[in-house]
Amino acid sequence: MRHHGDAEVGGGLADFAVNVRAGMPPAWLAERLRETVADLAAYPDPGPARQAVARRHGRAVDEVLLTAGAAEAFVLLARVLEPRRAVVVHPQFTEPEAALRAAGHEVGRAVLGKDFTLDPAAVPDGADLVMIGNPTNPTSVLHPSGAIAALARPGRTVVVDEAFMDCVPGEPESLAARLPSGVVVIRSLTKTWGLAGLRAGYVLADPHLIARLAEAQPLWAVSTPALVAVEACSSPAAVVEAGAWAVELSAERDRLAGELTARGLYVVPEPRASFLCLRVPDGLGIRALLRQRGYAVRRGDTFPGLGPDWLRLAVRGRSANDALLEVLSDLGI
Structure with missing residues (x-):
């Protein structure tokens, strides 16, 4: 119950585990x-x-x-x-x-x-x-x-x-x-x-x-x-700024979800937050392989109702997301 995304990161790993927006505060x-x-x-x-x-x-x-x-x-x-x-x-x-x-x-x-x-x-x-x-x-x-x-x-x-x-x-x-x-x-x-x-x-x-x-x-x-x-x-100005970011986030999140779905992975439909939840064969094993390649993702099995085949991915910028997709391709995913 006390396991959170911050426990996944460190050691120079690219952070796709924590749901906090990268590159902030402005x-x-x-x-x-x-x-x-x-x-x-x-x-x-x-x-x-x-x-x-x-x-x-x-x-x-x-x-x-x-x-x-x-x-x-x-x-x-x-x-x-x-x-x-x-x-x-x-x-x-x-x-x-x-x-x-x-x-x-x-x-x-x-x-x-x-x-x-x-x-x-x-x-x-x-x-x-x-x-x-x-x-x-x-x-x-x-x-x-x-x-x-x-x-x-x-x-x-x-x-x-x-x-x-x-x-x-x-x-x-x-x-x-x-x-x-x-x-x-x-x-x-x-x-x-x-x-x-x-x-x-x-x-x-x-x-x-x-x-x-x-x-x-x-x-x-x-x-x-x-x-x-x-x-x-x-x-009011900050609310407008956050709203503009939400629009950009939505577009990139939907693109990333589409790329993962096209690979045959199950992505929970209609995601609306700054992360995706997906089911992959041997999620814990994939997580371990990604760590070897320098990428941290959030394990899903610590959430009641999910299991070892679930991962959570934070949505980052397009170039960072594409780099993760390339590593997944190298792993046959």
């Missing part, structure tokens, strides 16, 4: 971050960043909690909520389940079937906490927002991990602006802006739950540089 954001050094003597003030997130999604300020990445949000929810029957929809990012188990909760799994599209019937009626990713890591599947919103009902909390939603041009399936009753949305800035080392994310929820999460959060949990990044990346 120069303008890096300069803003460097400027924060002058303010590090003062305690962090989350006010401006919190207001920026609220404006970005059309929410009230008291519906926003800033966190040290999405991972802290999962831990806070696991500490504050007291589910009788928690269910995590898999395959997906394993930290939500790991956080729940670490907090002493029993966790059930709703494992999706073919193509990993959401089947509401897979979620037990008695579940009072449901966690799901959208778009989902590692499958890259984008679920309809209406289908996720339909999971909400009185007495149930639905937590939606939208860490990769800004990979989708226009974000049509995001629930951040709608925020139906009983739905909690978690967002992250680390993927699109290359800020994994900074830890910057936030929770959107009803004010009562936000207040409870804030009480459970350590004081000054989000650093001044991270707050500056949140504020900057939530500005």
Whole structure:
């Protein structure tokens, strides 16, 4: 459950294992971050960043909690909520389940079937906490927002991990602006802006739950540089910049998926995030061969619902992707 893409990289390997956008942050954001050094003597003030997130999604300020990445949000929810029957929809990012188990909760799994599209019937009626990713890591599947919103009902909390939603041009399936009753949305800035080392994310929820999460959060949990990044990346100009990148990403992702499909590999249909999930014969063996050739990819067998024949590939630039395809050809794939 604690195995993640960063464990796959190092030693000079070309990184196709970690889903963080390469070559980031952009120069303008890096300069803003460097400027924060002058303010590090003062305690962090989350006010401006919190207001920026609220404006970005059309929410009230008291519906926003800033966190040290999405991972802290999962831990806070696991500490504050007291589910009788928690269910995590898999395959997906394993930290939500790991956080729940670490907090002493029993966790059930709703494992999706073919193509990993959401089947509401897979979620037990008695579940009072449901966690799901959208778009989902590692499958890259984008679920309809209406289908996720339909999971909400009185007495149930639905937590939606939208860490990769800004990979989708226009974000049509995001629930951040709608925020139906009983739905909690978690967002992250680390993927699109290359800020994994900074830890910057936030929770959107009803004010009562936000207040409870804030009480459970350590004081000054989000650093001044991270707050500056949140504020900057939530500005209208930054949202436009991220949207333009999402369009470019979509085109290259679809090209790469087409190349892999043409080789007879099964790529999970209609990928919408910054990675592809594919099934190959002897996935672990192929992964090992790729490492020998200098390429790191993410093993899939650590995700519930997948197995040893699954790999996850981050989508990089065209030249890097073509180099990977050439190595795959050399390996007979």
